[in-house]
Each structure stands twice: as C-alpha cells, then as structure tokens.
Amino acid sequence: MSETSTAAPPSPPAEPAPREPRDRGGLLAYLIGHQSGVVILVALVISLLVGAALIRYQGVNPWFAYETLVREALVTPGAFTRTLQKTAPLVLTGLAVVLPLRLGLFNIGGQGQFAMGAVMGAWVAYVAGGTGFLGALLGMLVGIVFGALVGLLVGVLKAYRGVHEVISTIMLNYIIAGITFWLVVGPLQGESSKTSGIPQTEPIPEAAQLGALGGVPIGFAIAVVLAVAGWWMLSRTTLGFRFNTVGANKSAAGYAGIPINRVVVLSMMLGAGLAGLGGALEAEGTLHRFEPAIVGTLGFDGITIALLARANPLATIPAAFLVGVLRTGAAGLQFNTGIAPEIVDLLLAIILLMVSIPVLGRWLFRSRAAKTSVATTSWGS
C-alpha cells in the first residue's frame, strides 16, 4: 500500500510565526514580528500542556499520544505527503477567508464555494480527462470560475443591494449543498453510479488526476504559491493597497478614489475563487471525483485557519499545516491509543484560544505588547 518507499524526512513543522503583513519599517517590524512569534510559541506550548492533561485523563500517556500523532502525520511512510495533501485545501479555504477579511468582510461561505468548485472542477476534469494534465488544468480553472461566480453573487448583493455577506454566505452554503447534491443524483451523476444510485460523478481519468512530485502533492505546491502570491499582492501591490485601505477606512478609500464597490466584489470573487480552486484540487488530487462528502468541514476550518493566521496569507501555510497534521494524525491516534479523533477539535480550540488571547502577550511583554487585532469586520454595516 505504501506508495513512497523513501520516507519523507521528519522535518519539524515550520515555525508558525507569522510576521505582520504591513510595512511597518525596519526595527519596529522586526520586533513586532518577533514578539508575536514568541507569544505564539508560548501559546502552543500551553495548549499542548492542556491537551496533555486531557489525554492523561483518558488514561493515556500524553507523551506517547503526541508522539503517535506526529509520527502518524509526518513519519510513517506516505504520511507526510498525506498531511501536505490535507494542508493544501486548508490553505486555500483559509485564504478565502483572509482576502475578504482584509476589507472587513467575513466570508463564512467557504463550504459552499469549495463544493461548487469541486463539483464543476471534477466534472470538467472528467470530461476533458482525455487530454491529461490539460484536463486537470481546465478543471482547476473551472473550479476557480465557479467559486468566483458564487463570490460575485455575494459581492454584488453586498455592494449594490446591501445584503450582509454573513447572511448571503450562510444561505449560499445551504443552497449550494442542495444544488451540488442534486447535480450528482441528477445531471452529473456518473453512469456507473446510476445503477447503484450512489451520489457521485464519474471518476476523473488517471491522466488528469493530480499526483505528487517527490512527495509534494501538486495541489499543495499550488496552494503555497497562491498563499505567497496573496501575501505579495496584499503587501506589495496597488491592488493590495486598495484592499487594505477599504478595510482600514472606507471613507478615506472613497476620498482616495478607490472604487469601493468594485473592490468589495473583487475581494469576494478572489476569495471564493480560491475556495473553488481548493475544491477542484481536492477532487483531482484526493478523491478523484466529486461526492458531497468531499467538503467535510474544510470551509469552516478555513475560518479557524484565517484567524490563527491573523489574516496574513503567508501565515495560513503554517496554520493549515498545523490543522493538517492534527487531522492526519487523528486516525492513527485512535488506532494506537483509542483516543477518539474529536480530541483534535479540542486541541485546535485550545490553540486558537491561547494564540488569540491578547492578555498572553501582555503578560509576557508587559506594556510593550503589540496591539493585535485580526481585522475589524464591518459587522454592523
């Protein structure tokens, strides 16, 4: 069963020390970045200690449990690749929350946008599968486009009709769940599934499936590139400046000649497009077809990741990787220790809590603590 005979080296998880995205300038930036790195490290240690207590209470040696978790996620042959495979869509759904959050828009529609991209991407990759990698590429494009269309709807409703994005994204999650399910018991249902009635599309031909290059899944590589691109866009380009300005002071953005409505729509389209791409990649790289269960909780996990990453696109990579490690290792943890996999949710909650408690920074750094705020959402407006 082991696809890779050479076990990937157990490189330690990347330091999840997100830097502040904005150009705060020389020393100050370094200190702030450094400080939040330390805070996060301490937060992680505290979280693991709390988790250890929970595990101990289950009658399991915490050290053994953590060792198992890490081993199962990183060391076991093929595990590292699988972890990266799990990380890829999480990075993208994380970015789907991060980009609009920069404008103060809270996208909780990752679930739906992901599903939309997945179903259309899977179908196109199947139809165009004969063309090999081109088919895969087409599938991704279609995934982006359909995700972005969902975002377009949300953005237009928000910008031009004043419909709160939290409402519209929640509603669209339900609507898309219905539509995608209908698609796979109706028009897009695979021929082979029709007799058995299983709700799924035809499998994507081998040639159009996304594999791994040297143990690194192609989907993961794409996600990382996009996270870096997202960070670059936000911190270095005029488009990013527009995003940040609208988020920081809408009135000033209008005064500065930034077309606010269009930026709002664009941010939703970009975010949702990335979630849609995540769906297409997941279909092409992991499940090799669409079935409704493909979404799982990836969209909602994206919220967790965006918040862990403090709305910094680069930091979504370590944040998603952390979640990926926990989720990959969970099954092995149950297999080896009998601890139910839900322990992972508890661990995640504790980590997010610890990482985001501002008092932790204040306790550690006294009055010199950085003022951290993810982004002020325009909740009420």
Add this chain to the structure above:
Amino acid sequence: MSDPTPTEGTPRPVGHDTSQEHLASVVTNEAILGLPPEQSGFGEGNVGEVLLDVQGLSKSFGAVHANRDISLSVRRGEIVALLGENGAGKSTLVNQIFGLITPDSGTVSVKGDTAPIKDPRDAIRRGIGMVHQHFQLVPVMTVAENMMLGHESTRGGGFLDVDSARTMVRELSARFGLAVDPDAVVEDLPVGTQQRVEILKALSRKVDLLILDEPTAVLTPQETDELLGVMRELADSGTSIVFITHKLREVLAVADRVYVLRQGAVVGEVATAATDARGLATMMVGREVVLSIDKATATPGAPVLEIEDLHVQDDRGLVAVNGFSLTVRAGEIVGVAGVEGNGQRELVEALAGMRKVVSGTMRLGDLDLTTADPHRTHHAGVGHIPEDREKHGIVSSYSIADNLVLNEYDQEPFARGGVRQFDAIRENAETLREEFDIRSSGVMQTAGSLSGGNKQKVVVAREMAFKPRLLMAAQPTRGVDVGSIEFIHRRIVEARDAGAAVLLVSAELDEVLSLADRIAVVHGGAVVAEMDGRDADRTEIGRLMAGDH
C-alpha cells in the same frame, strides 16, 4: 442616581442680558480685556476658595510624556483657559481630571477631596461635567435620549420617562438660550447643534466644575458668542470652568486666567487682564507668531474652476446646494463664507467627485468634471483638503508615508506596473516631512498617533505636493494651534502665488477675511453675495450669512 431636572443655582434675572451685551462687541478684544475677574457677582463668601487643585500630575503614553508634573488650581466661579499647541497635553490633562485617564503620578483634588478619581462616574458624582473634544453623543439616538443617558428619569421600575426628559431638554434649552429639538436624532443635526447638545448635556447635571475641551472648534462665530455668554453666566453663578481653545480671541474674551502648556508642562500662567494675543501666542509657541498674514495683491489669471447652477443633495436626500454658481481664477483665493450647514460640505464633496450632482455643471478649464469620480478629479489637478480629516483625510492605521500617497498610490513613481515602490514612497515622505514640518518620530509612524495639527499638516502636504491647478481647502485650520495655522495659511498663499486657483471654505470668518482675495457669501446653498476681499466688511458679511439680504 436619577435626578430628574437638576436645579442649578439661583435664577439670575439680569445675567443673561449682560452677557449677550458684552459679547456683541467681542470683535475687538479690548472691551473685554478690561473686565477684572473678581468683579462678577457670585457672592456667598466663595471668593477665592480653591475648587480644583492639581498637584504634580504626570502621564506618559509609552515614550510620549503627555503631561509632566503639572500643577494648577481653579477657584470657585473662575474661568481658566488652557492654551497650548496641538499635542501639548491639554486633553490629557482634563481627561485625567474627569477620570477618563489614570495619572501616572500626582493628585487631583476637587473641593478638597483628594481621593483619586476612578472613572467618569466618580467625576460626575463629585460635580464635574465635561464637554469633550470629540463628540460623546450616540448618533442614532434622539437629543432627549442622549441628554438623559446615565441619569435617566424613570417611572415604575426602570421604564424610561421620555416625557420628563423632553421637558428637561426644553427647560435647559430655554434657560441657556441654546435651542435644540429634544426629538431630533443627533446624527441628523448640524455639528454646531450637536455641540449645543453636548453643552446642555454637561449642564443637565449639577456641576461645580465644567470642563470644555475645544467646544468652539465647530461653532460659528454667532454660536461661539452664545456659548461664551453662557460660560460667563455660569461662572457668575459660582461654577468654575476650565476652557480649552486655540482661539486667543475667545480666551481673552472670557477667561480670567490662562495656563499655557508646552510639551506636557506648564510654561506659564497669566491673568488675561495682563496680556494680549501676541503675548499668549509667543508663550505658547516659544517664538514670535505672525498673527496676520501679509500677502501680495492677487493677480488673477484665466478661469480655472467654473461652477454653474449646481444642485446637490445631502445624505438625507434634501436639497443642500441649490443653484450655486461661482468662478475661481488662477492665482486667486476665493473664500466661501457662510454658516455651517448651508451646503458648503455638499458643494466641496460634489466638486471632489465624492457626491453625485443632481443638475448643473462644473468645469476645470476645458474638462467637464460634473460626473467625475474622486480619482478623475484628482488627476485632473484638483487638490482637496477635506473638512473631516479623521474620516476622509487620513487612514489612522497607515504610516505617514502611506498617507502621503493616499491618492497617488497607483501613480509613477510610487507604483510601477501595479507594484508599489516603497523607496519612492519613503523618499517622498521624508521630503514632505521636512518641508511641511510634520512633527513625528519618523515617516513610518502611524498617522493615528499624530496630534491633530500634525495630522492636518499631513493632509495639507499631500494635497499641495502635486501642485494642483485647483486647491479646495475646507475648514483647513479647524482644531489646529496658532503655530500650525500660521504655517498652513502661508502655504495656501504660496500656492496661490505659484498660480493655483484656491477655493477656501471656512466657517471661521476671520480666516476668510484674512486669506481671501474674493469672498462669496453662501446662504441656503447658493451664493448671495460676492465681494472683493480687501473691502469686505465683517458686519455686512455676518448679516448676509444669517440670510438677511
């Protein structure tokens, strides 16, 4: 906690009239300067009793020493003014007295009680009332609701008694001659009226000490005079007042004594009777300040801005600009004088492309800007110093450098191919910081941490740096200290001399009178009179502004 209508002092049969009377002649300070402080008729042996005593007060924000070892005292019935440049620490000082900020060291005692003032609640209980530099009104609530907040009149276990609140508003409003409608929603009111509500709110509780932090910054001359009258009246009945303003005229008109702050420390204390505007300004800034601008006679060139029969609506969809026509030529400053709320704000926003035009045209040279957005307007060569700098002018969380390219961010050399060029942005900022004397620790400091005057300088620098053909300056020196006013005025004149057309909109009649080459008086959204700046008459303009034509 919930006194319904606070009864205050004893009724004063004549106080009202006298104050109005001496305010009518406020234009020249001399009349007031002669008023000795102790002369007023507050009796009952309170003369000289120290009501507020501040000893050794210090407060730092990180590296900024906002207050250093400040000591001062205010006697009963006395009006004490605090003067100082932007960022001198005036607001910090009074916020500590009101319990909003906890001092690092030092004591504040009120009526001999030296226990620390924990919070505003505590301050209110001890008889302190305050009008804050920034409005402390809930915008979506009515005047009555705002006035009763914190000391609500209720009946039957917590149910609001709105009627008695209305009555209270009407009574107070009648007593102090400050008209407000108790049922109006605050956000719909013009700023001047909002300020009136603030003042009445402070007066609605029984106060021994009233703190007024720049209450006149948003008031028209008439409204200011009304307020000064109220202050005098209150002081006469025994209320002590701490009064912060940047306008020396007001200080000289109403205060008994003045404390001058510089960089967080008291640098001088003087009785108003013993000084004049020039002396105060010098104490404040530490150097001679030129209070009047000497500018050469304008040499107007070709028309730059031509506005014809413009109609614009306000936020609520009501007509605000109603058939406005005006021409501004190159090399001249045209001042728009008028009571606030006569469509000036909507006019400027329409010109800047931020507000839709209902009908009429506006042209910049050959360009029709009637339907242009802010982006196009800016690139057509229009510089715009907005009225509300916190809302429109700056992004507080951004660095000074970013704020200095706020509307040029996507232009060469600050961006190339959609990629921002940080070296160029920083260089630009260093140059402008130097040229416009923006006091900060560096160009990467966040704009939000600057003092008001320096924020304004950031905006002025940005809007002047690109050498606009037309410069629109809306209330350019509001809330700015005299030193900065002098500076900004000089830059505006320099821009004119360099050939720019300047449209100056100001509620500050003095500002218009001293700067403008030509004056257009607006009333009801239209120009009611135009005159040459040199032979403009203050009283005449005041009459026109009030709609008397």
Add this chain to the structure above:
Amino acid sequence: MGTWVAKNRTTLVVAAVVLVAAYVFYYAKNDIAPSMYGAAWGYAIPLVLAALVGVIGERSGVVNIGIEGQMLLAAFAGFFSAAATGSMAVGILAGIGTGLLAGGFLAWTTVRWRMDQIIAGVVLNIIATGLTSFYLVSGKTLPGVIPNIEVPLLSQIPLIGDTFFSGRSAIALVAIIAAVVVHVGLFHTRWGLRTRSVGEYPSAADTAGINVERLRLVNVTLAGSLAGLAGVYLSMDASSSFERGMTAGRGFLALAIMIMGAWRPLRAVAMALFFGFVNAVASQLQQTGGFDVPPQLTGTLPYVATLVVLALAAGRVRGPAAAGQPYVKKDQ
C-alpha cells in the same frame, strides 16, 4: 398613539397584509395550513431564542458568533444531566446554567481580555463541537418529557391559538415572552437605553458615567441563558436525544435572522416565522408530490427566498456601530 402609527406605517401595513393572507390560507386549506403554521413556529422557536442572544450581544457591542456552540453545550449538558439525575428539572437548569457559563466565557474573553470577538465565538464553537462529541455517551435516555401546556383563552383564538398557545411546552411560550420583554427592555427601559448606547458609542456611555465593561459582561453572560434554553429545547423538548452537531447550523441561521430583523427582537420573531414557514412549504412540496422538483432543490427554498427578499428589499439596515470592537479606554 397617532405618531406611533405614523412611525410604523410600513410595518403595520405589511403585518396586516401578512395576517390577512395567513388567515385566508388557514381557512382555505384547513387540512394542511394549521400543521404548516405549527411546523413553522416549531422551526422558529430555537431560532428566536438564539436570535435574541445575538440581538442582546450586538446591541451591547459584542458580536456573538458562538451561539451555535452555546446551544450545543447547553443541549449536551441538559440532556446528560437529566439522564444522570433522573430529573428533567435538573437537566433544564443545567442546560440554562451551561448557557450562562458559555456566555460568561464569551463575555470575559472579549470584554475583559479584549479578545477578538469573532475569534472568541469561533473558539467557543470548536470547543463545543470537540467537547460534546468527545465526551458523548450513547444509549442514555431522558427520564421524562417536558409537558405541553394550553394557555387558557389565548389557545382558543383561531390560527394564533393553535399555533402559539397550545400543544407546546413552556419553552415555546418563554420564547415569545422573551422576545417581547427584550423588545420592551431595549427600547423602553433604562437598561435598554444604556445597553444601546454601549453598543453604539461606548465612549459616550463611559463619559456619561456608565460602566461599559460591566454592562457588556452582564448582558452577554445573561443572554447566554437564552442560548441555554434554546439548547435545552433542542435536546429535551423538540427531540429527546443528544446527537453530535445536532444544532445543525441553527446558531448561524439565528445570526442571519437577527440581521434580517434589523437587530430588533420582534422583527426577528417575524423573520424566524417567515423562515420557518418557507421551510414548511418546502417539505410540504416534497411530501404532497405533484411537483416534479427534486427534494434537494425544494430544500433550498427557504434560503433562496431569504436572499431574494433581502435583495429586493431596498435600503440597508445598519447594526449597532460598536459591535465587534472591544472598548478600550483612552489610556490603555
């Protein structure tokens, strides 16, 4: 009175039209209409309670996206306490108490520690999911049922009586009462004035001598009891079991209802009813057949209807201005 009518004219007209339509349908299709109204209200009950939690929170300046988690924890605690002690009353109290605790958690982290409110809510949701599924024990049953009550007189009114005042437990009644109480409280009492000021412009409240932090702490914590009641309703009244993730997104729907209801309790009730009714229509379409629309698509009807209504209803509603922002005093 006259001004009140004038002020609420649109609302009154809409309400009147809806009411007339409701009665027409009630008498015209008496075989199914009453059951559909019943289903609509049954669906709306937890949404109303949860939306009130959101309203109180945001009116005080605290965004609560952890309602889902609060409900889940309370449903869990209520069910298992009742099962363990053999007393429904203990279960109900435990559920409400858990809601309070969860509210207290949110309040403390966001108000005292000034944690980002969105993060705190998300944390609450994940903690709830993790705890309740990790510690779930299967095979437990409730010791009894929460009895239904008939409200005398009121239950005799056609339509309104059989929908709201009969055949339901006290929790449903509490939901109505709570909505009215919160509405009156918010708009006609001292507590409400202060709460709204704290949610709109906390520094104005502070300078008026109101203890912003304390009011927020108290409000958000107490509102938790309503979330607790909603949870109890789910696991002990509307169904008699606790299942993993059984809140099924109702906490988020409640937020949508809150916004649709313009942060006003009674309007939120109306919106929850609207939502519940479209749900009943969707399942009725499935069940009566004749329509050849697949159930997956009819199931999306309530959500589509919501979007369409919102997109058509011009004019945007504005929430409490300070919701989402911690109140930081000047020198902190």
Add this chain to the structure above:
Amino acid sequence: GCGGSTGTSGGGSTASGSGSAGAAGAPTDDSKCADPAVFCVGLVTDTGKVDDKSFNQSAHEGAMAAAKDEGGFYKYIETQDAKDYAANISQFTNKKYDVIVTVGFLMADATTAAATANPDTKFIGVDQGYDATKVTAKNVTGLVFPEDQAGYGAGYLAGLMTKTNKLGQVLGLEIPPVQKYAKGFEAGAKAANPKVTVATVYHPAADNAFNDPVWGAGEAKKMLAQKADIIFGAGGNTGNGALQEIAKASGAGTDVFCIGVDTDQWDTVPAAQPCLITSAEKLISQGVTDTVKTAKAGDFEGLQTLGKAGLSPFHDFDSKIPADVKAKVADVVKQMEAGTLKTGVTL
C-alpha cells in the same frame, strides 16, 4: 514505540477505539496479527461513529462478536473525513490484520483498491455493491441487504393497520439504502391497501441529514397533524427524532404508531417504545458476524454476500396487532425470502 499504554488498558474512555475480545488467551494487542495463529479483525466506519445507533454500530457489534467467538482481536477506526478511507484501511493492512470490515457504500472504491493491494487480507464491505466487471479480487465481498424487502414488509404492516389511510416517512439523505427502504415501504403499503397515501420527506441538507433529530421530530409532528397515523422513521438520528416525537404524541400506541429502521430500535431507541410496532431491520450485526467467520474459514462465496432483512419482533405490541394482520405480514415476508414476491423497487 516507547512505553506507553494503548487504549486497551486504562479505560475510562467511552469511545475507546480498541477492545480485546474477552476470551481467555485472546490476544491483547495487535502486534502479532501477522502470525497466522493470531486472528485480527479491524473495522473502519463511514464518516460516523460506532455508537450511531445505526449501521455503523451494528457492523461494529457484529465484527466484535465475531472476533470474540473466534478468540481473536478486534479494533476500529472512526473516519472523520471521507478522504481518509484509504489511509484508515492501511492502518489495519500495515499491521497485517486478517479481516477488515469497511462500512458504508461510499467506501466501495477504497475497499476494492485495498483488497487488490493486499491479497492476503480479507475485506468485507458493508452496504457495498461492486461492479463485477471491474473487481476481480477474490478476497473481498460486499455485504448487501435487501432493504426494499424490509421496507416492503413494514409498509405492508402499516397499510393493514392504518385507520386514516395516511402514512408518513421521515427519511435521511436521499441515497440508495434509504431510497430502497422508502420505495419498498410505499410499495408494500399500496399492496396491502390501495387507498393509502404515503407522505415522504427526505432531509434536504447533505452534511447532517442523518443527525438532525429536531428536524425529524418537526416533520413527524407535521405529518401527525395532517392525520398520518403510522410513520416510518428511516434516517439515523433524524429518523429517531421522528420516532421519539410520535412516542410523545397523544394516542401513541393506540391511534398512532411508528416504525423504526436498520436495527431493532426497541433496543436502540427505548424512548420510541410507546409507539414502536416494529422496525424494518437489516440484520447487519448477524451478517457481519457470519461473513467474518466465513472469511476466517476460507474464501468468500461470491463478490456479493446477501444479508438478511425483515421485520423486528413486535415486542409489547405483539398482543395488540390483530392475528390476521400478523399472519398476512408473515406470509408476505416469507414470500419475499423465497423469492416468489418481488418488491418491484428499482432505483
């Protein structure tokens, strides 16, 4: 590994992943599964838990019982993400388990793939129908059940019992096993009583369709109000919600009744007892136990193994159901088993 205890010791966890079969001499861990003398059974759930009172739980109990009977070792993994099927199966194949049970039709692909890659291990796919043209491995069998027959029997009973001629079904997600139950129920009811109408609702959402008892209860309540007097709850916890609601209704057990699904819900959902006349049961536990034993003994008989489905005992209602009704239902069930009666259900 280092010296840590596994879940088998200690305990305290209610969701303990492993439990050794109690027989003396049975292995206590899976370190020796590769040894032919040591018999190890592993089970991977669908994205569900082994305590779901439904098919995961039944399969789990069946597999555990088989391991116990054979003196073997048993362990399970609960899948959290549909994309982990293969990885979770490989946990067992890595340790050379002898028999691996996978639960749910969505795991069909992963199961057959693992079977091909691990020819020495036997695989049992519960609820999985394989395409004989594609699957050639001999070490795998799909254990399927004639849900339509169980549904038909239940529907037949309901058709005979109803007084209002209105029946209802509150269902989970619209997927094959559920559809087969539902269509069988409707066919059976109509066969017994042509005047009957059957109101049918599937849960609209995709992700929590089997876990929404509140929705199930609401739908049941609505159907009762529309005069349905026997309601079939078939959708995991969603259906259970319907059963419990009916049990609370006035007239439960005298005028209105409910019918459970999958297992004998008299035992799994005691709260439904006041109205539960029977359950349309597929004998998953027994089927799994039998098939695991077959696997130990030798090769599977075919690519598909057909389990049994039928009606659960009437329990307390045994005396309340008229004898002629019972006889007619028994006759129908017998005919279906014999193959002489077809339900006519196709998907």
